[in-house]
Amino acid sequence: xxxxxxxxxxxxxxxxxxxxxxxxxxxxxxxxxxxxxxxxxxxxxxxxxxxxxxxxxxxxxxxxxxxxxxxxxxxxxxxxxxxxxxxxxxxxxxxxxxxxxxxxxxxxxxxxxxxxxxxxxxxxxxxxxxxxxxxxxxxxxxxxxxxxxxxxxxxxxxxxxxxxxxxxxxxxxxxxxxxxxxxxxxxxxxxxxxxxxxxxxxxxxxxxxxxxxxxxxxxxxxxxxxxxxxxxxxxxxxxxxxxxxxxxxxxxxxxxxxxxxxxxxxxxxxxxxxxxxxxxxxxxxxxxxxxxxxxxxxxxxxxxxxxxxxxxxxxxxxxxxxxxxxxxxxxxxxxxxxxxxxxxxxxxxxxxxxxxxxxxxxxxxxxxxxxxxxxxxxxxxxxxxxxxxxxxxxxxxxxxxxxxx
Numbered sequence: 001x002x003x004x005x006x007x008x009x010x011x012x013x014x015x016x017x018x019x020x021x022x023x024x025x026x027x028x029x030x031x032x033x034x035x036x037x038x039x040x041x042x043x044x045x046x047x048x049x050x051x052x053x054x055x056x057x058x059x060x061x062x063x064x065x066x067x068x069x070x071x072x073x074x075x076x077x078x079x080x081x082x083x084x085x086x087x088x089x090x091x092x093x094x095x096x097x098x099x100x101x102x103x104x105x106x107x108x109x110x111x112x113x114x115x116x117x118x119x120x121x122x123x124x125x126x127x128x129x130x131x132x133x134x135x136x137x138x139x140x141x142x143x144x145x146x147x148x149x150x151x152x153x154x155x156x157x158x159x160x161x162x163x164x165x166x167x168x169x170x171x172x173x174x175x176x177x178x179x180x181x182x183x184x185x186x187x188x189x190x191x192x193x194x195x196x197x198x199x200x201x202x203x204x205x206x207x208x209x210x211x212x213x214x215x216x217x218x219x220x221x222x223x224x225x226x227x228x229x230x231x232x233x234x235x236x237x238x239x240x241x242x243x244x245x246x247x248x249x250x251x252x253x254x255x256x257x258x259x260x261x262x263x264x265x266x267x268x269x270x271x272x273x274x275x276x277x278x279x280x281x282x283x284x285x286x287x288x289x290x291x292x293x294x295x296x297x298x299x300x301x302x303x304x305x306x307x308x309x310x311x312x313x314x315x316x317x318x319x320x321x322x323x324x325x326x327x328x329x330x331x332x333x334x335x336x337x338x339x340x341x342x343x344x345x346x347x348x349x350x351x352x353x354x355x356x357x358x359x360x361x362x363x364x365x366x367x368x369x370x371x372x373x374x375x376x377x378x379x380x381x382x383x384x385x386x387x388x389x390x391x392x393x394x395x396x397x398x399x400x401x402x403x404x405x
Contacts, residue, residue, distance in 0.1 A: 001028060001029075001032055001081055002077065002081075003061065003062050003063065004066060004074070004077075005074060005077045005078055005081060006032060006035065006036075007052060007055060007062045008071075008074045009074070009078055010035065010036065010039040010049065010050070010055065011049055011050060011051060011052050011055060012049075012071065012074075013048075013049055013131075014071075014128070014131060014132075015071070015074065015075060015078065016039075016043070016049055019075075019078050019079075019082070020036070020040075022082050023036060023082070025086075025089075026081075026082060026085045026086070027085055027088075027089065031061075035055075035059055038058065039055075052065040053065065090111065090112075094108055147165070147166050147196075147279065148160070148161065148162030148163040148164060148165050148166075148321075149163045149164045149165075149166075149187075149191050149194070149196055149279055149280045149321040149323075150162075150163045150187070150190035150191055150193070150194045150196075151163050151164065151170075151187050151190060151323075152183075152186040152187040152188075152189060152190025152191075152399065152400075153186075153190070153373065153388065153390060153399060153400060153401055154400075154401050155388050155401040156357075156373055156375075156388055156401070159375055159378070159381075159383040159386050159388070160355065160375075160378060160381060160383070161380075161381045163190075163321075164280070164321040164322075164323060164354075164355060165321060165354075165380065166279070166315075166319050166320060166321050167315055167316040167319055167320070167321075168312075168315065168321055168322070168354040168355060168379075168380070169308070169311060169312040169315055169322040169323075169324065169352075169353050169354050169355070170321075170322065170323050170324070170353065170354065170355035170356075170357065171286065171308070171324050171325065171326055171349060171350070171353045171355070171356055171357070172184075172323075172324075172325045172326070172356075172357045172358070172359055173325075173326055173327075173328050173332070173338055173340075173342060173343050173356070173357070173358045173359070173376075174325065174327075174328060174332075174338065174358065174359040174360075175327070175328045175332045175333045175338075176327060178359060178360075178361055178366065178371070179359050179361070179371065179392055179394060179399065180284070180285065180325035180326075180327075180359070181204070181205065181210075181213070181284050181285075181325070182213065182392070182394050182397050182398075182399060183325065183359060183399055184200070184282045184284050184323060184324075184325060185200075185210065185213045185214050185217055185397045186217060186397055186398060186399045186400075187280075187282065187323055188200055188214060188248060188280075188282060189214065189217045189218065189397075191246070191279065191280050192244060192246055192248060195244075195245045195246045196246055196279035196280055197246050197247045197248070197249075197276050197277060197278045197279050197280075198246070198247070198248045198249070198278070198279070198280050198282060199249050199251070199266070199267060199270055199278045199280070199281045199282070200214075200248065200249065200250045200251070200282045200284070201251050201253060201258065201263065201266065201281065201282065201283045201284065202250060202251070202252050202253070202284045203252075203253055203254075203255050203258060203283070203284060203285065203288035203289065204255065204284055204285065204288060205252075205284070206252055207250045207251065207252045210250050210252075210284075211250055213397040214248065214250075214397065215233075215237060216395070216396050216397045217396065217397035217398060218236075218237060218240055219233055219236055219237065219396075220396050220398065221233065221396060222393075222395035222396055223395065247274065247276050249270050249274070249278075251266055251270075253266075255288040256288065256289075256290050257290060258288075258289045258290055259289070259290045260289075260307070260310045260311060260314050262290075263281070263283075263289075263311070263314060264314060264318070267281065267318065267320070278320060279320065279321060280320060280321040280322070280323060281315070281320050281321070281322050281323075282322075282323045282324065283311070283322070283323075283324040284324070284325060285324055285325040285326055285327075286304075286307065286308060286311060286324040286325070286326060286349070287304065287326055287327060287344070287345070289307055289311075291303035291304065291306075291307055292306050292307060292310065300345065300346070301345060301346045301348070302346070302348065303346075304345055304346035304348060304349055305346050305347075305348020305349060305351065305352060306348075308346075308348065308349045308352050308353060309348075309352040311324070312352055312353065312354070326343060326344065326349055327344040327345075328342040328343060328344060328358075329342055329343065329344045329345075332344075334362075335360065336360070336362065337358075337360050337372070337374065337387075338358035338359070338360045338374070339358065339374070339376060340356070340376055340377075342358070350376070350377065353377065354377075354378075354379040354380065355375075355377060355378050355379065356375075356376040356377035356378075357373055357374065357375060357376060358373070358374045358376055359371055359372070359373055359374075360372045360374065361392070366392075369391055369392050369393055370389070370390075370391065370392070370402075371389075371390050371391075371392050371399070372387050372388065372389055372390065373387070373388040373390055374386070374387050374388075375388075388401060389401070389402055390402055
């Protein structure tokens with residue numbers, strides 16, 4: 001096992017009590033087992049774990065103590081190591097059975113279920129309230145540990161205490177053609193200005209179409225203005241990209257093809273290939289993802305709730321902010337104010353989301369470039385019922401706070 005993983009496991013009481021028992025049967029090196037047995041003897045005799053300095057004094061290969069930014073990183077490394085080792089051991093065992101033609105498939109499936117039950121330690125992890133209050137308070141207080149992603153609309157960010165938090169999912173309700181995609185593009189630009197990295201998944205429009213809207217937001221220009229002076233637009237885009245400290249990635253997926261597992265693969269691929277940490281994942285839009293199951297209309301209703309919940313858990317597990325949009329029903333087309341009752345197909349999408357917004361504009365308001373953002377739900381910070389007038393210039397992909405006289 002990696003020195004940092006093993007050393008932290010054996011000197012941190014929380015990790016030691018949770019995961020050291022699961023090392024039994026894991027294929028550690030002989031020297032590693034000597035270290036584990038020594039730490040066990042220290043803990044048994046002195047009712048405490050050795051410090052890193054004491055561990056290094058006895059086993060110099062551990063080197064000087066290293067600063068660990070987040071124990072969850074170490075915890076994930078330990079979990080992955082245990083799972084990988086048990087999987088390797090089990091696969092060898094199964095391969096031997098198949099080779100000798102002594103395989104019992106029911107027995108193998110039973111072993112697999114038991115292995116998942118026993119070693120899926122991420123599901124059984126817990127936190128002792130008395131021991132972790134310091135860490136929790138730090139995350140509540142210090143801004144670098146409480147990152148929030150701008151929505152691109154300042155007054156909305158103020159209501160949401162800075163925007164959408166890591167591990168939260170925000171969903172916007174609006175009728176067809178009233179600015180759902182524009183809202184996400186505008187938010188992507190707002191995240192850029194705040195130096196956050198964006199992954200934009202489009203399930204409706206091409207990558208080129210989304211990028212075109214994003215460039216128009218950067219330039220605050222419509223198509224005609226760009227056509228009249230392409231060189232000026234090109235120079236301005238080059239200038240802005242030279243100064244941007246973040247990345248925006250756009251990925252098109254066929255409607256109905258993207259699962260939560262597929263979303264995770266896309267995210268991991270981007271982060272690994274580009275060497276960046278994505279802060280916010282935008283999905284245009286969640287209704288067009290592949291449902292966990294399909295069939296009757298009742299299945300779709302509950303399936304959309306489950307899907308939204310899975311996307312939310314994906315954000316929590318990956319520590320990403322999630323922004324997505326959804327259609328309003330037909331009544332929303334003529335509603336003077338879109339509320340929760342206007343969400344299409346499944347109210348469950350609202351139930352499991354952390355932040356729910358609506359974007360309302362009558363036909364007359366749309367023609368006047370006016371709309372209203374309404375906070376329908378804000379699980380963490382309140383502000384429910386807040387109405388924010390905004391100016392919309394869809395040809396420039398702009399949505400901004402505005403005061404109408």
